[in-house]
Amino acid sequence: MEDFHHALSFKYELCIGCSHCTSVCPTAAIHVEEGRPILNPNRCIDCGRCYNACPLNAIYIEQDDFQTIYDYKYPVLLVPSIFSSQFQDKFSNKVILSVFYHLGFKKVYEVERAVNILKEKYLEMMQNEELERPIISSFCPAIVRLIQVKFPSLVSNLSLVRPPLDITALFIKKSLENSGIPREDIGIFYISPCAAKIAAIKSPVGEDKSVVDGVINMNYMYNKVLRIIKQGEYKLVTDEEDFHSMSNDSLRFSLTAGEVRLMDRGRNLAIDGVHNVSRFLSKLEDDYVDNIDFLELRACDESCAGGILCAGDRFLTAERQRNRLKRSSRKKHADEMNQYKDYLLDNIVVGKVEPRSMDKLDDDIAVAMRKMKKSYEINSHLPQVDCRICGYQSCKELAIAIVNQKASLTHCIFVQRVLEQGDKLTNMESIKITRKIWGENKVNKNSLDTLNLE
Amino acid sequence: MNFKFEVEGGDFTNAGTASSQVKKMMKQLGVDAAIIKRTVVALYEAEVNIVAHAYRGDIFVDIDESGIYIKLVDEGPGIPDIDQAMIKGYSTASPKVREMGFGAGMGLPNIKANTDVLNVFSEVGKGTTVEISNLFQKE
The missing domain is CATH 3.30.70.20 (Alpha-Beta Plaits)
Structure with a gap:
């Protein structure tokens, strides 16, 4: 694989x-x-x-060179709605949008516009009793991967519905091509709030290639936009239609419970924060949890407002987003996207997602059995302090590394002390091991010379 | 590999310890996800049976590359009629308990549906022994 x-x-x-x-x-x-x-x-x-x-x-989080937008005659920008919520209220959407046009983008769309179409799929899914319950949202790419590696038995619960980003990108591609712009001239760029979405674009799970041509990190874009605003280099564009077609469902989508709020039936649960999600999925696997219809799971605390590439505080960003929701006009705007509804709904599901268990100790079950037995035995002799001095996250992980011949028992500092007492290990040998794990500098014998210990 | 877990009657908050541990081991062995699921469902159900009905119990787990063999031995009231208890929907629960959503009579039938082998032995007034096993490789 x-x-x-x-x-x-x-x-x-x-x-x-x-x-x-x-x-x-x-x-x-x-x-x-x-x-x-x-x-x-x-x-x-x-x-x-x-x-x-x-x-x-x-x-470091990789991104495409911003200059590549100029390789296309018709660069288009896809913006997550939380982007503008990172800015203080005095910077309106109109200003931010104007800066994007100033930078050279021909069209700017907020990705969650596609939520109106996505909602139809969600409601249809909830009516389909054939689908295994709970249906787990495949929106957050970090969660999809978490399930693949850590909860392979739950892979079959994934909804496999594309995120709004993909649907909006498909719409743009189709509508621009229909208006006569050749595909090679269209460059679709996305501002990403997190690393997982970048990874998902660069190597999509369940399909060959993403519709998105390039990714710009949100913190990079935030800096760029804010600087242009401060220096007043842009011309205000009066037509902000592109940011208008956002329904309340769209504005809520990337916040916690955004998907759950779309549903009209069932027992649906929203959980954010990868460690919370992990604990819950473990319980789900253990069969404690029953009769849940839908799970919205997001890796970041406060969902996308807490994306690691977001510039602002996640609580303030989420609060601004909710305020925008309150302000947003009740007036319905005709959305061009609706003309492509059937095409988009036909392409809304991604291919199969494969389980790829990280826990499996060996492909041969007899070998896996021997390794498991040995690792339990080793682990029972480790201190369970999970101090990480061995370089691994926990005693259990060290035990697994030992049976995989990636580490030795003497990596454990407690084991070292035990062996030193029995004259089975010299002090110098212990130091050598520590150096191998932590490098020369941390245990350099001269490193305390300049410290006044008086 | 052999493991023993102790189960305290009435301690619902800690029920599931054995099934959770068994699940982790089966993942490490790379056992098919569907078999893991079946085993966990069956073991959890059997574990909760002890918590709900017995005073206490021991769970003995034997796992090797061929499969998983589990014996749950409890000290409790026992089951007067095992054949009846194996029928889906049969329950000794009072109407009041049923109204609360419990005692639907799914316990043993559900364990049976999720295991390759199920044996139940019981002595009224002494306790019940449940043996369940699932093989890892299907012929």
């Missing part, structure tokens, strides 16, 4: 090897070797907890 593509990578020149990233990872995808974090690509789900935890901004 092909490795997951990841939008996250480490900038080793900035990293001090503190392992905060290791401790927060919901899939134990990071361990430390030679003072550097190592990512297991088959476990990482691009949720970005590590990005938030890193005290040195040593985690």
